[in-house]
Amino acid sequence: MSTLLEIAGVTKRFGGLCAISDCNVSVQTGHAHGIIGPNGAGKTTLFNLITGIYKPTEGAIRFRGESIGGLRPSRIANIGIGRTFQNIRLCKALTVLDNVRIAFDSQLRYSPIEALFRLPRSAHDEQRSIDESMALLQPFGLASHAHDIAGDLPYGLQRKLEIARALALKPDLLLLDEPAAGMNTGETAALTEFLRWVRTEFKVTLVLIEHHMHLVMNLCDHITVLDFGQTIADGTPAEIRANPRVIEAYLGGTEDEQG
């Protein structure tokens, strides 16, 4: 098994605040990798560093062995890293289909001139973008909503659409920022199955930030725990569950303090 994503000694400072310090994460190809930690631990900052929204202050981010730290976000998306956001970020005024097409579009090769004069290649490519995007919506149960406005969808479907949209990039790596946020136990169990299906169906490596421990422990092959921007534990779900530092970070306080 090979390493798909490697975060090596990454530090990110915002002025005096150190959001991530000397963070090391290694994601294996084909794994579902969980990133957990208390609020403010730097999990979303880490996603923003991987996807190029922030540039690391120090350290290297490597994807398939190549350094991607500091590349433009659109470039990183196009080399195969898709993501979803903690607070759903869809193009709310556009249709469900157009949301997926936007992500699919970077695979279309026609030039601005071909677009302006509607030359054959642009028309052909556009039809392909409609057909393939529709085919992608089908298994997500979104095809019947294809022409609805994305902002009008119920919350659960908006979450699914965001995942479908990220998959339209045909990524090797999918970053999910709290996919189960706002879901109850039943919905979370369904989401676990759904993510398992996504992983095998689209042959994609998953990295997910999540607070629902049940989901993380059930789905993930490997877990990294962050606290105050630092990696405090790293291992299989069983190892993490038994790790005293994790329990300390989550429950607060130590035996020393109590004693």
Add this chain to the structure above:
Amino acid sequence: MNAFLTQAAKARWPLPALVILGFAIAILSQYQPIFSGYTQIILITIGINIILCASLNLVNGYMGEFSVGHAGFMSLGAYTSAVFTTKWLPDIPMLFPVAVIFGGMIAAIIGFLLALLSFKTRGDYLAIITLAFLMIVKSTWENITYVGGPAGLLGVNKMTTLPWTLFWVVVTILVIRNLIYSKFGRAIIAIREDEIAANAMGVRVREAKILAFVVSSFFGGVAGALYAHLNFINPKYFDIVKSTEILVMVYLGGVSSLGGSILGAVIFTVLFNKLEPLGYWRMAILSAMLIALMLFRPRGIMGMRELTWLLPKRELFPKGVVEKP
């Protein structure tokens, strides 16, 4: 009759039919006195305003930015095309289309440079940059004696006819339509909706913004070239008031709608001319209308909706044909 109208609203033929009919009337009017001179001028002005309105809508509506520099691009097209037809290659009517394209190209090149300078800024800051651009262009014309300085450029032949205006209106609407319903158009709209999400979906934000700006300024220049060969041109005409008039048309007709741009330009131009006897009160009444519109229908008459005739066939989806999974 009603059934016929509903059918026609959904069908594909009415738009090409209307365009052909329009051309037939426009060409016939050159030989037969169908329209009075005044009506002709109004119709040509409507055409020029449709071009201005649709091209500004690309930046202010679809891309969601706020440019107040459109009169500047208009003046670039007006002056360069007029210099072309009066000084460089004078008195060759056949070269009029070349002069119009030349005017548009110059405006597009300047638009490209302005986009490069300003792509990092958004919202208020872009408005200020375009305002500064407008002032620079205006004072440039005022200070170049070659183009007449503050007195304006005289002796431009009146070559803008109804058929030519209609031709450029059709080209503008078609090209902008093609852009909007391409991957570049979706990118422009995605940037408006959520720039961070657009980036994460692989949208090349810079490329899309620059393209929108270049196409918008090209047609601003085309409108200017048509205007220059209808009236005499004077730097004072292309000021912030002219930009504001175009903005009023865009927001009146509706943002992100080409149908709205056509409607906005028609309503504005007709009212503007009908209210002429009111003198200075004209602008007050039009502004009051705009305030009322913003209060009751902030996106304009056709905001975010499109005339189905203008949608490419592949984008037309009859409801209910998609099978459930």
